[in-house]
Amino acid sequence: MTDHTSTDTRDTELAAQYEAYPYPERNPQDEAKRLLIGSPSHLREIDYWVFGAQRSRSRPLRALIAGCGTGDGAIMLATQMARAGRPGEVVCVDRSRHALSIAQARAKVRDLNNIRFVEGSLTELSTLGLGLFDYIDCCGVLHHLPDPDSALAGLESALAPNGGMGLMVYAPYGRTGVYMLQEALEELAPFEEQPATRLDMARRVMRHLPATAWLRQNGNFGDHLSGGDAGLYDLLLNPRDRAYTIGAFLDLLDGAGLKASCLMEPARYDPALFLARPESASPHRPAPRARAGYGRRISDRQHGHPCGVCCPQRHRHHTTGRVLI
Template identity: 30%
Template sequence: MSTDTDPERIIGEFYSEFPYPWHAERLTAPDDPGLYPALLAQELGDFTHRRIPRDARVWVPGCGVNQALIVALRFPDAQVVGSDVSADSLELCRTAARQVGADNLTLREEGISDTAHRDAFDYVVCTGVIHHHPDPGLLLGRLAAALRPAGVLELMVYNAHHRREITSFQEALRLLGCAGDLAAAKRLAGALNRPSALTRQLREDLGEPEEQFADTWLNPCERNFTVHTLDRLAAAAGLALEAPCATPLAAGLGLDDWCPPFADGQLARRAEALDDVDRWRLTQALTVDRSPLLWFYLRRRDNPWPLLGERDRDELFLDSVVAPVTARERVWLRGRSGGYRPLDRTLPLLPGPAARTDLHEAADGRRTVRELTASWPEPPSGDALRRLRLGLTVPAAPYLRAATAG
């Protein structure tokens, strides 16, 4: 039962005052319902596309304003449940879902700690949520219990190296008796008169939309992680880190590259010999404030699929026959009046200039990536191979699809 100190009630009220994030400017849905299950399987190293069922059961706890709808549109044959403690965020999501006609989405007002799902979901997406609870391990235990044995959890938690100034400022606001007070936070940000990383970062963020500023600087509760502490939290919940998740947000911030940040051959070989978790720890230790977002896929320890390493996934990619994605996207744009309106045509999914378009253009559904790249002056290997795979074959870069399965 809720009491005055119930952390889920407090966070629910906070996110009802500042629903997060603001509405997406555009929503999209592929015209091929199998596309995103296949791309998600590919990111996990399954180029046969058997790991994620098209009619998956999906849960998006702490879905906020957009996320459950974005997932429901990407997985149109799935049954998607979105849940949140903020009634206002859910209402905004419900209205948008009605406007785009997403009928595979159910929304529930509930805290994760109140859920009791068992072996229920193939895919759980929980980003930016469990770190807002004083006991994130309790919530992670609920998510782990909800996963089917072969299921996958997409999880993002705060990276401690990104949050030093932010948690300091939150503490200062608490000491001044102004926790959660947006006007006081802005006044304080403007009044600080000694230059520091804190003042610089705060002033930059004053130009952000209010919800963004509040989400960052005013949060009533946050816990931060390193790869090591997240790995331990996962283990305590019966989970293991499986793979980093590529996301447009991380790419846009330049905080997405888990390859160790040095080129020395001898040391690079040592780094490559580490197991994945230790190599990610190494990268975080050496990139500190520029280390990647802690956005990972996790799996139950009893998952029947073999646990692949990053190197295994790279090799499987090299040996897969690939073809350009032919699916097109339906698009809705958010108008001035606030509603979503469909575009009158579908759009192709084409890689931007940052991707290796030469591989995309050469992919013919007959040859493997190894064959397609054999004649390149430097056939991809190591970190370059990993970046090639992640730049073309995953949900965040939906451009190449293995041709070995439908």
């Protein structure tokens, strides 16, 4: 078994959180009546935004779900591949045994045989002997890690030639109100305390949170606030939670030799859509990266940056003629 011991106190507490309250909270039996759909790892999104609609569907697809949690993205992708008769395998890695057990139970309800589960840490990915992957999903994970740059570089090294990724990290403006409460709760319920004790304090605060609180005005977190203990804990008590402006996120990609092939919901990144006469707003058209920053500052209610990602050095054929950010 992999040794997940960490000398980083916050990382140790994070591991304890997801063992006590696997996120998101899911009932495996619900798989019999619905399939949860999301971005950026919908099979059609992968085909188009990562592979440029140029990869043969008959080729086996090896996909890694890096930090799968209770399995939303993994179950979606494995189910879509099975329904479409697409060959391949979805490999799910997470260090939380409890979360993996829930994901496994969900796969069993769906009778999926194209998915497997590995207990391990993303910081130790190279030691797990998993090989290379055509596609890597890492959503809602990097912003919780001690060294996101190193972790992303490790994921990049696990890409097969012409491989790509689907990533999501938190965005600051759409999380207005969250970090204020996180700071307050870290004083009221220090992260060194037992998870159940911290959760009780968060419930008490939320029970009496005034209407003037910024979190009350932010409509982005219905899934967390109605998501049971796991949702509330992940939103307000997570011991390591950082957000990235779009510029900082693109810098993170640059550091790993990656580029964004698509920012999901691209309208949110285009300031021209919010100007009556965009052609007269500026004497010059800003570069795509600057334009994305303007758009997010004007429109932003989105609490994350989901995107398709490719590595130009590994992805020579599928990126020809495409605008990468």
